[in-house]
Amino acid sequence: MSPPTYELLYHPSIPGRGEYIRLFLEATSTPYTDVGQSSYDEVRSICCSPSSLHDAAGNPPPFAPPALRVKGEGKNGGDLVISQTGNVLMYLAERTGELCGDGGGQERWWVQGLAMTALDLSNETHDTHHPVAVMDYYEDQKEESLRKAKDFRANRIPKFFGYFERVLKGNEKEGKGKYLVGSKLTYADTTIWHVLDGLLFAYPKELAARKKDYPILLDTFYKGIKEEKGIKEYLESGRRFPFSMGLFRKYPELDRQ
Amino acid sequence: MSPPTYELLYHPSIPGRGEYIRLFLEATSTPYTDVGQSSYDEVRSICCSPSSLHDAAGNPPPFAPPALRVKGEGKNGGDLVISQTGNVLMYLAERTGELCGDGGGQERWWVQGLAMTALDLSNETHDTHHPVAVMDYYEDQKEESLRKAKDFRANRIPKFFGYFERVLKGNEKEGKGKYLVGSKLTYADTTIWHVLDGLLFAYPKELAARKKDYPILLDTFYKGIKEEKGIKEYLESGRRFPFSMGLFRKYPELDRQ
Numbered sequence: 001m002s003p004p005t006y007e008l009l010y011h012p013s014i015p016g017r018g019e020y021i022r023l024f025l026e027a028t029s030t031p032y033t034d035v036g037q038s039s040y041d042e043v044r045s046i047c048c049s050p051s052s053l054h055d056a057a058g059n060p061p062p063f064a065p066p067a068l069r070v071k072g073e074g075k076n077g078g079d080l081v082i083s084q085t086g087n088v089l090m091y092l093a094e095r096t097g098e099l100c101g102d103g104g105g106q107e108r109w110w111v112q113g114l115a116m117t118a119l120d121l122s123n124e125t126h127d128t129h130h131p132v133a134v135m136d137y138y139e140d141q142k143e144e145s146l147r148k149a150k151d152f153r154a155n156r157i158p159k160f161f162g163y164f165e166r167v168l169k170g171n172e173k174e175g176k177g178k179y180l181v182g183s184k185l186t187y188a189d190t191t192i193w194h195v196l197d198g199l200l201f202a203y204p205k206e207l208a209a210r211k212k213d214y215p216i217l218l219d220t221f222y223k224g225i226k227e228e229k230g231i232k233e234y235l236e237s238g239r240r241f242p243f244s245m246g247l248f249r250k251y252p253e254l255d256r257q
Numbered sequence: 258m259s260p261p262t263y264e265l266l267y268h269p270s271i272p273g274r275g276e277y278i279r280l281f282l283e284a285t286s287t288p289y290t291d292v293g294q295s296s297y298d299e300v301r302s303i304c305c306s307p308s309s310l311h312d313a314a315g316n317p318p319p320f321a322p323p324a325l326r327v328k329g330e331g332k333n334g335g336d337l338v339i340s341q342t343g344n345v346l347m348y349l350a351e352r353t354g355e356l357c358g359d360g361g362g363q364e365r366w367w368v369q370g371l372a373m374t375a376l377d378l379s380n381e382t383h384d385t386h387h388p389v390a391v392m393d394y395y396e397d398q399k400e401e402s403l404r405k406a407k408d409f410r411a412n413r414i415p416k417f418f419g420y421f422e423r424v425l426k427g428n429e430k431e432g433k434g435k436y437l438v439g440s441k442l443t444y445a446d447t448t449i450w451h452v453l454d455g456l457l458f459a460y461p462k463e464l465a466a467r468k469k470d471y472p473i474l475l476d477t478f479y480k481g482i483k484e485e486k487g488i489k490e491y492l493e494s495g496r497r498f499p500f501s502m503g504l505f506r507k508y509p510e511l512d513r514q
Contacts, residue, residue: 050416050419051423052423053423053426053427054424054427054428058363059363059367060367060370060371060424060427060428060437060438061420061423061424061427062370063370063374063377063417063420073363074363075362075363080363080366082366082367082370083370083374084369084370084373084374086343086344086373087343087366087369087370087373090347090369091366105332106315106316106330106331106332106337109337109339109344109348110316110317110339112341112344112347113317113319113320113339113340113341113344114317116341116343116344117320117340117341120320123380127384131388131389131401131405132388132401132404132405132408133404133405133408133412134408134412134413135408135412136408141404144388144389144401144404147389147390147398147401148388148389148390151389151390151391151392151393155390155391155392156391159307160320162307163318163320166308166309166310166318167311167317167318169310170310170311170317170318171311171317180317181317
């Protein structure tokens with residue numbers, strides 16, 4: 001049986017939430033099509049239409065991108081469409097048997113809990129530049145953004161970073177500071193790594209000032225993930241989209257002054 | 258083999274995010290202990306300590322409550338601790354084989370995607386009274402709350418409600434407007450139902466004004482879930498905590514005027 005064909009349904013040309021899924025696929029050398037790059041109209045009609053209903057295979061419409069379409073894995077031989085980033089990651093882990101620790105056992109629940117916590121930090125980072133109205137411009141909610149970013153830097157970054165530092169420390173015997181769970185790469189690692197990379201882009205001064213407080217997370221771990229098989233090749237390929245005006249944005253006035 | 262013993266680790270006396278897990282357990286008549294009601298110190302030491310490390314069975318510390326502890330299901334016969342609400346729900350579905358549609362097939366991924374979307378709406382509701390600083394008082398971010406609540410009522414409620422109305426409509430042949438997926442109750446249903454119940458408490462005027470626009474969601478569906486086996490008994494038991502000052506709060510100035 002040949003492996004299924006995975007199609008990522010996401011906006012083109014930005015990392016965004018789609019990147020958490022891309023990193024899973026790249027780290028496992030799983031072939032996939034990034035549909036938004038060639039057929040964004042198709043992505044929009046599936047994921048962004050305010051009137052879309054269930055498709056022919058009974059898939060409910062996604063609320064928003066990203067979604068994953070898996071050829072032939074749906075009902076009656078149709079395609080399966082799965083939405084919500086964390087849900088897609090767990091599906092890929094189950095379907096491929098990769099990046100979820102000891103497989104059928106306890107570790108995959110830990111991996112998913114840690115990945116979802118990393119995605120919470122990703123959402124909170126987004127909200128620092130859109131604290132009160134998601135569809136309005138940043139410039140129209142800048143005062144509120146300044147206040148939220150101040151709290152984010154003072155309280156939320158230390159809370160999340162302190163947490164992941166502790167998890168790395170608690171797993172140091174097996175993970176050597178390089179992995180959150182067990183002794184090899186999981187999608188909890190790739191997910192928090194991308195959040196860190198986004199924060200280094202968006203809040204460079206804050207992260208520089210915090211670096212000494214979280215030596216495992218911001219040094220051993222952050223650097224180590226870049227050297228992982230699959231990830232290293234992806235980072236060197238030029239295929240990874242740079243951060244721009246998506247989830248992680250560089251507004252110097254929101255960073256540490 | 259007797260079923261495992263489930264222990265909910267959560268704050269006492271509020272519905273909060275723990276309620277999504279309670280509803281799963283109640284709807285399936287699964288016995289559980291709500292540890293926070295009798296031993297809140299234990300919950301805090303596991304879920305809320307800024308210095309907790311991995312426990313004896315290797316469980317990483319939860320980032321925050323709720324978490325689920327499952328006796329004897331951890332490594333080496335210890336307990337398993339799972340965190341993140343959506344992760345706990347998926348674990349319970351897999352472990353019990355209940356509330357996840359057609360079981361091993363496609364529907365459980367749809368159920369999880371829909372439940373996670375409902376939890377996103379739950380989080381956005383929380384953020385209407387804490388838009389810029391999660392640890393500060395509402396009264397100290399009231400101006401920002403007024404603005405966020407206005408956007409939430411005008412844009413986010415219609416977007417989410419319109420989405421779930423569409424999903425109910427797309428599944429009407431099987432679900433009869435009573436279920437989001439298939440022809441029987443899933444945890445996607447119990448999760449969005451609790452969000453609706455919380456919004457009816459927090460934003461009663463807004464929901465009254467919107468009722469005619471979402472007849473399946475706010476009438477057929479909302480009423481139907483209350484009659485489900487397990488749920489009906491729970492609602493009549495007096496054991497369900499009333500809404501107060503948690504996720505869903507009644508600040509009349511944030512509601513439609």
